[in-house]
Amino acid sequence: MRTAVRLLASGGRPPAVKTLKVDLGRRSYEIHVGQGLVDSASEYVTGTPSSVAVIADEAVDERYGDRLSRSLSSVGEVHRILVPSTETAKSWSQAGEILSRLAELKVRRNDVIVTFGGGVASDLGGFAASVYQRGVSLIHIPTTLLGQVDAAIGGKTGVNLPAGKNLAGTFYQPSAVLCDVSVLKSLPSRQLRSGMAEVVKYGFCYDSGILDVVHNQTQAIESSEPSVMEDLVGRCADIKARVVAQDETDNSARIILNYGHTFGHALEAAGEYELWLHGEAISLGMMFAANLARVMGLLDEEGVEVHRRTLDRVGLPVQGQFDPKEVVGAWLIDKKFQDTQRWVLLQGLQNPVVRSDVTTTHIEEALPAVQLSSPMRGTP
Ligand SMILES: NC(=O)c1ccc[n+]([C@@H]2O[C@H](COP(=O)([O-])OP(=O)(O)OC[C@H]3O[C@@H](n4cnc5c(N)ncnc54)[C@H](O)[C@@H]3O)[C@@H](O)[C@H]2O)c1
Missing domain, CATH: 3.40.50.1970 (Rossmann fold)
Incomplete structure (x- = not known):
């Protein structure tokens, strides 16, 4: 690089x-x-x-x-x-x-x-x-x-x-x-926040410095202050460039970039791509992945709390209303197009791992942490 x-x-x-x-x-x-x-x-x-x-x-x-x-x-x-x-x-x-x-x-x-x-x-x-x-x-x-x-x-x-x-x-x-x-x-603020989900993802998976910028420069980010955005975009683009250079066609290292995406894509599909913006769904997906890692003994409570605090700081949802059956149904449809269901999880912050041993019990234990109890479907 x-x-x-x-x-x-x-x-x-x-x-x-x-x-x-x-x-x-x-x-x-x-x-x-x-x-x-x-x-x-x-x-x-x-x-x-x-x-x-x-x-x-x-x-x-x-x-x-x-x-x-x-x-x-x-x-x-x-x-x-x-x-x-x-x-x-x-x-x-x-x-x-x-x-x-x-x-x-x-x-x-x-x-x-x-x-x-x-x-x-x-x-x-x-x-x-x-x-x-x-x-x-x-x-x-x-x-x-x-x-x-x-x-x-x-x-x-x-x-x-x-x-x-x-x-x-x-x-x-x-x-x-x-x-x-x-x-x-000129980006509408909901779109800017949605993009911040991917920025924060790089922070959770690779670079704690990104999380520091998010916490210390929140107001500057909200107003898209160019010098701060230059710093964030530069850091994230640098990570993406390195990952792509290792795995151009998405067979190994690049899968890490899908952190939060198994659940997030399913949530987007269940909401027919209208209810949730991509980043909002990925935000909940990362909260879900953090809780999944917690129930599997990979991530401690503080690691989950860092997720919650950071996503909340940039105005992204950390809990939402959704029908778990619809979401699980959507990721099973997604699974039809893959050989196995591989989950990107964190074995501690900035230490991503890929696991294929996530069970229904793990999922059932992790879901309540991200689900707002009330109607079947709701607004982000
Ligand atoms: N190829 C990849 O690796 C990859 C990775 C992630 C996502 N995607 C794809 O990206 C798409 C989502 O992209 P997105 O979130 O950028 O949304 P988008 O392209 O739909 O743009 C969102 C909205 O922002 C408006 N907009 C764009 N730039 C603006 C600006 N500077 N000022 C004001 N308004 C502006 C657009 O008109 C649009 O209404 C999805 O289809 C997703 O599948 C692809």
């Missing part, structure tokens, strides 16, 4: 940009974290493209699209392909529409595709880039916290099928990822 700080030449702006490397041999690329990267995006385009196709979340395009186009216009003709700002955009039909549009625009193999938005834009646009003419150069410009610390790094692309989320997709690494933390200012 190489970390460098560089100053861009463009008129002294933007200030320092932190550069991290995802070391994947021929497919290596850099992640740049800083302020003002939307305005200097053209500096990160390589090759000799004659056009740039931006696949953008329509709400993000409305807010920042002109600035991005202005920068990219120095590279070539800029085409803007807009997609709805909702998870439903990650569909097979939307992917097909994007591919047809790329063909109509006569985008060629040596051109560049840029995704601009949250995880929906990078998953969908990344998928299109990976299959259009068997693969076109790709740059992600993630604009949500979740996108900057997770979705845009590591090359997983995906669209949802009626049978389940992300069931179609590819591994396709971008040539660069630009994390402009200044755009996080």
Whole structure:
């Protein structure tokens, strides 16, 4: 892992940009974290493209699209392909529409595709880039916290099928990822909190320094203070880059990044992807995993309490109303697509382990700690 700080030449702006490397041999690329990267995006385009196709979340395009186009216009003709700002955009039909549009625009193999938005834009646009003419150069410009610390790094692309989320997709690494933390200012606060679940996850599993920042800089995080977000995004992107470099196609080390996700994905599915935002479900998933580790003798009470205090500190749920039968049913459906049900648990903080010996009794003992007693389904 190489970390460098560089100053861009463009008129002294933007200030320092932190550069991290995802070391994947021929497919290596850099992640740049800083302020003002939307305005200097053209500096990160390589090759000799004659056009740039931006696949953008329509709400993000409305807010920042002109600035991005202005920068990219120095590279070539800029085409803007807009997609709805909702998870439903990650569909097979939307992917097909994007591919047809790329063909109509006569985008060629040596051109560049840029995704601009949250995880929906990078998953969908990344998928299109990976299959259009068997693969076109790709740059992600993630604009949500979740996108900057997770979705845009590591090359997983995906669209949802009626049978389940992300069931179609590819591994396709971008040539660069630009994390402009200044755009996080406009993120709705519920979205920002949702992204904080992934940030905190890196803190529980790998880096206690992240938990210190969360506790000491809570107000600055709530207002997306760029210097603090730069620190957090840089730390998390660095961890993700290292994990991806060890296990590009998700066969070993990368599974740790799924901490809290077995329960969280099931909760999202049980709520039909409307009731809970991803990070809210993962927050409860991590509380559940912490309690599971407690009942299995892996994590002490203080470890569980660190989970509760930290998630609560950033306004994420630590208990919720849900029907356990629906949630367990959803993870059994998920299990159909895997060989075994593997749980990422903590054998002490910052010491993740993968276990396949979780029993129904362990689950029944851990569930009450995260379940608010009352109606079958409720609000987060
Ligand atoms: N590929 C991966 O490794 C990976 C990892 C995690 C999640 N994901 C995927 O990511 C998706 C969720 O991504 P997400 O949480 O980023 O949500 P999202 O892409 O749906 O964006 C959330 C909302 O925020 C708005 N928004 C985005 N940036 C904004 C900004 N700067 N200012 C104001 N509003 C802004 C969007 O318009 C949208 O309404 C899911 O589909 C999930 O499956 C993929």
